[in-house]
Amino acid sequence: MSEDFFGDLSKQLGVAAQTAVDKTSSFIEQQKTSIKISAALHEVEKMYQVIGEMVVLDPEGASSSENVKNLVAEVLQKKAEIEAMKKDVAKMRGVKICEVCGNRIRLEDMYCSKCGAEAPVEEVEEVVEEVVEEAPAEEAEAPISEEVAEAIAAAKAEVEAAKEDAE
Numbered sequence: 001m002s003e004d005f006f007g008d009l010s011k012q013l014g015v016a017a018q019t020a021v022d023k024t025s026s027f028i029e030q031q032k033t034s035i036k037i038s039a040a041l042h043e044v045e046k047m048y049q050v051i052g053e054m055v056v057l058d059p060e061g062a063s064s065s066e067n068v069k070n071l072v073a074e075v076l077q078k079k080a081e082i083e084a085m086k087k088d089v090a091k092m093r094g095v096k097i098c099e100v101c102g103n104r105i106r107l108e109d110m111y112c113s114k115c116g117a118e119a120p121v122e123e124v125e126e127v128v129e130e131v132v133e134e135a136p137a138e139e140a141e142a143p144i145s146e147e148v149a150e151a152i153a154a155a156k157a158e159v160e161a162a163k164e165d166a167e
């Protein structure tokens, strides 16, 4: 057997191994992003809960409350982050999301197949990520970021005060 044969073979094996690595890396990345999305959704839910409570207890107070304003700003920011992360996941899955109707379309499509809106061709970023990585541990309850926890605590204190006033 010639040396070329082994040379070619190892080259081919190298390519195959590389492809497998890319797939694994992107799968882990997808999982991680999905976990981040559900954590952010959980935060948004918690914030809505406090905002809702405040609005029901003291509608006028709620509309002028700095704490409620902070929570609303935090909710809007989280929602924007969630949208961005959803886009990332779609990209990793080889699809993009129509900005007009939310339909999933193939990355290479220039127009949405559902509503016909123009779908800008997005460049695919190279994912540089270490491959050997432990799967993220499952948690009973997603952790809440510090800013959100603080905003919730402040608003909750206000809710408690409004409750006392109501009694």
Ligand SMILES: [Zn+2]
Pocket (backbone or CB within 6 Å): 098, 099, 100, 101, 102, 103, 112, 113, 114, 115, 116, 117
């Ligand atoms: Zn569309």
